[in-house]
Amino acid sequence: MSLRNAIVLSALSLAxxxxxxxxxxxxxxxxxAGTTVAVTTDAAVPKVVExxxxxxxxxxxxxAELDTFxxxxxxxxxxxxxxxxxSAKGEAQPSPPPAAAxxxxxxxxxxxxxxxxVQHAGVDEGGIVKxxxxxxxxxxxxxxxxxxxxxGSLSPVSAVDAFGPDVDPRGAWYDEMLLSGNTIVVIGYSYxxxxxxxxxxxxxxxxxxxxxxxxxxxxNDYYSSRNYASRLIGQKLVFYTPLxxxxxxxxxxxxxxxxxxxxKDATAADFKRIVEPTRVxxxxxxxxxxxxxxxxSCDLAAxxxxxxxxxxMGPHGRVFYVSPSSVYVWMTDWVRQAEKSVPRSIxxxxxxxxxxxxxxxxxxxxxxxxxxLEGTDGHLNVVVRADAAGEGxxxxxxxxxxxxxxxxxxxxxxSDAREADRSRYAGLPRPSGYMFQNRFxxxxxxxxxxxxxxRPSPGxxxxxxxxxxxxxxxxxxxxxxxxxxxxALGRDALVVGTDGRDLHFSPVALADRPVAAPRYTRPxxxxxxxxxxxxxxxxxxxxxxxxxxxxxxxxxxxxxHLREGSASILFLRNDALKLSELGDLDSRSExxxxxxCRASCVDWYGNARPLFFQGRMFALLGYEIVEGEVAAxxxxxxxxxxxxxxxxxxxxxx
Numbered sequence: 001m002s003l004r005n006a007i008v009l010s011a012l013s014l015a016x017x018x019x020x021x022x023x024x025x026x027x028x029x030x031x032x033a034g035t036t037v038a039v040t041t042d043a044a045v046p047k048v049v050e051x052x053x054x055x056x057x058x059x060x061x062x063x064a065e066l067d068t069f070x071x072x073x074x075x076x077x078x079x080x081x082x083x084x085x086x087s088a089k090g091e092a093q094p095s096p097p098p099a100a101a102x103x104x105x106x107x108x109x110x111x112x113x114x115x116x117x118v119q120h121a122g123v124d125e126g127g128i129v130k131x132x133x134x135x136x137x138x139x140x141x142x143x144x145x146x147x148x149x150x151x152g153s154l155s156p157v158s159a160v161d162a163f164g165p166d167v168d169p170r171g172a173w174y175d176e177m178l179l180s181g182n183t184i185v186v187i188g189y190s191y192x193x194x195x196x197x198x199x200x201x202x203x204x205x206x207x208x209x210x211x212x213x214x215x216x217x218x219x220n221d222y223y224s225s226r227n228y229a230s231r232l233i234g235q236k237l238v239f240y241t242p243l244x245x246x247x248x249x250x251x252x253x254x255x256x257x258x259x260x261x262x263x264k265d266a267t268a269a270d271f272k273r274i275v276e277p278t279r280v281x282x283x284x285x286x287x288x289x290x291x292x293x294x295x296x297s298c299d300l301a302a303x304x305x306x307x308x309x310x311x312x313m314g315p316h317g318r319v320f321y322v323s324p325s326s327v328y329v330w331m332t333d334w335v336r337q338a339e340k341s342v343p344r345s346i347x348x349x350x351x352x353x354x355x356x357x358x359x360x361x362x363x364x365x366x367x368x369x370x371x372x373l374e375g376t377d378g379h380l381n382v383v384v385r386a387d388a389a390g391e392g393x394x395x396x397x398x399x400x401x402x403x404x405x406x407x408x409x410x411x412x413x414x415s416d417a418r419e420a421d422r423s424r425y426a427g428l429p430r431p432s433g434y435m436f437q438n439r440f441x442x443x444x445x446x447x448x449x450x451x452x453x454x455r456p457s458p459g460x461x462x463x464x465x466x467x468x469x470x471x472x473x474x475x476x477x478x479x480x481x482x483x484x485x486x487x488a489l490g491r492d493a494l495v496v497g498t499d500g501r502d503l504h505f506s507p508v509a510l511a512d513r514p515v516a517a518p519r520y521t522r523p524x525x526x527x528x529x530x531x532x533x534x535x536x537x538x539x540x541x542x543x544x545x546x547x548x549x550x551x552x553x554x555x556x557x558x559x560x561h562l563r564e565g566s567a568s569i570l571f572l573r574n575d576a577l578k579l580s581e582l583g584d585l586d587s588r589s590e591x592x593x594x595x596x597c598r599a600s601c602v603d604w605y606g607n608a609r610p611l612f613f614q615g616r617m618f619a620l621l622g623y624e625i626v627e628g629e630v631a632a633x634x635x636x637x638x639x640x641x642x643x644x645x646x647x648x649x650x651x652x653x654x
Contacts, residue, residue, distance in 0.1 A: 055284060056415040057312075057357055060277040069282070070252040073290075077247060113613045117487075117536050119369060122324050126176025126187050126230035127533050128605050129620055131613055135207045137184060138620065138643070139177040140607065142169060142599030144186065145643045146207045147625055149614070154627055156643040157207035162186045162599070163199055164214040166264040169599035172197065173223075176605070178232045180300040184209070185237060187230045188600075195219050196229070196241060197262070198298070200305065214262040215305050217296065218271060220244050223604075224391045225453065226368040226532075231322045233352065235301040240320040240327060243292040245313070256280075257294050257309040275309040281357060282313060284417050285333065285346055289316040293329045295350050312348050312357055317390040319366045323374035326351050326410075330382070332365045332390060347382070349413045358413035360420050362406060364388065368396045370486075370532075373440040373468075374410065381468050382406040383438045383445060384425075397452050399436045403428040405445060405468055428474055432460050439486035441493040442510045443467050448483030448495075453558040456498040456526050458482055463495055463506075465514035475514045479506045484527060484558070487535050489574055490542060496535075498526055501554055505547070507577040520572060520579035524554040528566030529606045537574075538612035546582070546617070547572040548610020566608035569619035571628070571635050583635040585619035585626040593623055593644045 060066040115131045118124060128139045134150025139162060146157045162174040163186075171192030178185045184201040196217040202210045219241035222229045231238040245255045258271035274296065283290060293314055298307040315333030322328075330347045345365055350357045364384030366372060368391050371383040386401025404425040412420065428447075435452030438445065448463045459482035466474040481504040482497035493508040503525040507517040528534070528550030539545035550566035568584035587608075611618040611625075617635065619626045623644035628635040 057284060057359060057417065058282050059356070060280050060282070063277045066277040066280060067252065070247060073245070074247040074249070074252065115536070115609070115611050115613060117533050119532070120322075120324055122233065123322055124178060124232040125228045125533070126178050126232075127228070128175070128177065128607070129609050129611070130177060130179045130184075131611075132179050132182075132203060135203065136611070136620075136625070137177065137179060137203065139174065139186060140623070141595060141597045141601055141603070142174055143595075143645065144177070144184065144201060144209055146203070146209060147641065147643055148207050149616070149618075154625065154639055154641050156641060158209040159643070159645055160201070160209045160211060163188070163197070164211055164262065167197075167199075167214055167262060168192065172599050173604065174199070174600045176228060176230050178230060178237065179203075180232060180235050180237070183212075183300050185230075185300065187239075189219075189221060189223065189229075190216075191221075196222065196239065198237075198305065213305065215307075216260050216262050216266070216271075217241070217307070218243070218256070218258045219294070220291075224368070224396060225394050225530075226370075226396045227320070227391055232300075233322075233324065235299065236352070237298040237300050238322060238327065238352065239294075239296045239298075240322075240329065241294050241296065242316070242318060243294055243311070244316060245290045245292060255292060257292070257296060257311060259307055261305075274307050275311050279308075279310045280313070281311065284359065285315065285344065285361075289333070290314070291316045291318070291331075293318060293320075293331060293348070295327045295329075297352070310350060310354075310357070312350070314346060314348070315344075317365065319368060319371065319388075319391045319396075321366075321369045321372035321374075323372075325353075326374065328372060328374075328380070330362075330366055330390075332388075346417060349380075349410065356415070358415055359417035360408065360413055361417055362420050363425075364401075364404060364406070365390065367391070367399050367436050367438060370437075370439050375469070377469065378411070379407055379409050379469070380413075381440065381445070383447065385436065394453075398434050400434050402430050403447070405466060407468060426466075426468075426471065428466055429464050429476065431462060431464065435459075435484075437483050437486055439488075439493075440468070441486070441488045442491050443469055444493070444510050444514060446486050446493055446495070446508070446514075448479075448486075450482030450484035450497045451558060452484065453530065455557045456482075456500050456555060458499040459497075461497075461499070463508070463516075465508070465510070477508065477514060477516045479516060479519070480504070481506070481519075484530075485535060487537060489537055489547075489577070490539055490545070492577060494537075494547070494574075496527065496549065503527065503551060503554075505572065505579055507574070507579060509577055517577040518579075520581065522551060522570060522581075525551045525570075526554055526556045527558065528552040528568075528608055529561050530558045531561075531606045534561075534606050534609060536610045536612060543574075543576045545574050546612065547574060547579070548612070548617075548619075550606075550608035550610075550621075551584075561606045561608070562602045562604065565622040569608060569610045569621065569626075571610065571617065573633075580633070582630060582633065583628075585617075585621070585628045585635065585637060587619075587621035587624055587626075588640070593646075595623070595645050 138145045172190040174188035176187035186199040188197040198215045200212040257275045260270035292311040294311045296309040314331040317332035332345045365388035373381045433449030438447040463477040481499040485496040503522040506519040568586040571582040609620040626640040
């Protein structure tokens with residue numbers, strides 16, 4: 001291991017955690033979830049005695065064994081709670097980080113074309129717009145809409161509330177949608193009822209929407225400024241949800257995964273546990289705040305929604321990532337050492353086929369889901385930073401410290417969770433700034449820092465590129481603008497960012513040595529969307545295709561998309577990394593619609609998307625869909641439609 005790698009790894013091991021650094025909730029978003037974070041002690045964890053066999057990941061053998069464990073844990077919590085109360089009177093004790101404050105399908109033959117910019121092919125992600133055969137389905141501001149686009153048409157068809165008729169939407173946010181066959185699933189989180197909501201709708205052959213049912217999944221707040229809560233693999237709906245273990249004498253299991261079919265007079269007694277004791281795994285490390293890290297799978301092909309969970313007890317800090325084969329959960333806790341809060345991590349691998357979890361102990365922590373890549377070569381690659389605090393709201397936006405690439409074969413994950421060898425970490429250059437962006441593209445890891453949710457700032461303009469499988473020295477590219485978005489352009493990459501005034505698109509050729517190609521600059525503009533789904537690249541050859549990205553006027557902070565529509569979708573042509581402007585499709589009416597919004601009245605997941613399908617190009621801009629066509633190298637508007645609700649009826653803007 002090189003001296004640089006040894007220094008970086010040492011810094012990662014001794015870094016001060018960024019716990020407590022969080023941004024305020026944007027105006028209009030939902031408030032603090034009010035999560036109660038439990039305290040636990042080493043008594044809950046198997047001891048490692050020198051010379052003895054290491055403890056292994058073990059499920060509880062029976063309900064009685066789990067009962068005994070929880071009762072012992074409750075007594076330990078009571079003792080620790082007394083110590084915390086005494087510390088409030090002047091006795092210094094380390095405290096856990098505060099609860100995070102959120103801001104507010106298997107493709108069948110009819111829906112094989114995707115309009116979602118996903119991290120992994122075959123792993124769909126909950127979003128605001130999906131394509132199913134001849135219809136676009138749009139989720140916005142607490143409602144579902146369908147628009148017919150087949151047979152060359154563009155016409156609104158149907159609209160319904162994104163929640164059931166017996167559901168009070170106050171305090172609920174419905175932000176993610178997935179499609180499996182003719183079943184539409186809307187994912188929401190209710191602060192009023194406390195948990196995840198799964199609403200099912202039916203899409204008829206003529207594009208009509210009808211409500212089927214709502215199920216309430218017990219969970220704590222899962223919101224992230226970058227990640228999505230749900231995935232669809234085949235007909236399997238997959239969730240990751242944290243459940244903080246707040247035990248009491250009346251109900252030891254109130255923190256455990258459970259589900260109920262919603263009805264107006266539903267009570268807590270309607271919840272039925274969806275995890276067997278033999279699918280609950282004991283903690284391997286002591287933690288100041290113990291959580292049940294829960295992966296829930298639901299069969300969308302079943303007439304009645306059927307879900308089951310696997311839960312691992314571990315530290316509360318978390319980032320999760322879903323590959324085509326597994327869910328990875330990186331858990332981090334903070335312990336006091338020499339007057340510092342030191343991060344201590346363990347990463348679990350939970351197979352999607354229901355196999356038992358395995359784990360590795362590690363240092364540092366990833367920033368978001370894009371910090372991970374399970375490669376086709378049998379290795380897991382993870383970018384870790386010294387001061388990463390997980391992805392709970394807004395923690396992905398405040399990372400600092402040294403950087404390393406953690407690369408291990410997936411076979412290194414074992415039931416006894418061994419410490420990863422130091423040779424598995426490659427120390428990398430540390431960028432300035434804390435709005436860290438990272439992405440694996442082809443054989444390279446690319447990273448840097450930019451403006452994020454704040455106002456446009458030029459930053460250092462430095463992009464770092466590292467061939468993660470080859471071990472060569474990282475390349476440093478001076479792009480002259482901040483790093484706010486990193487995307488794949490086929491086998492190459494595109495970096496989007498601002499210099500504080502203009503918006504720049506810098507292609508990067510990822511050959512033997514990364515090289516920045518000439519950039520395209522949009523004067524007086526900023527990104528209209530920060531979400532990964534806001535971007536789309538439609539290739540039409542190995543080296544060519546069309547780029548779409550929402551944009552707005554200069555100087556706007558990244559958070560503007562929460563309350564403002566994008567001014568337009570900018571389309572660019574890529575020809576062997578030479579970018580040329582095709583033009584814009586513009587919004588006309590956004591900001592003037594009185595839609596009587598009842599839920600999700602802040603566009604937390606954005607409101608604008610470039611759409612490419614059936615050889616056509618569209619811009620989703622709030623309640624408008626604009627179709628464009630390219631002639632003589634320029635895009636022009638062909639037609640547009642508004643699907644905005646008005647007095648309960650759909651109105652078409654000619």
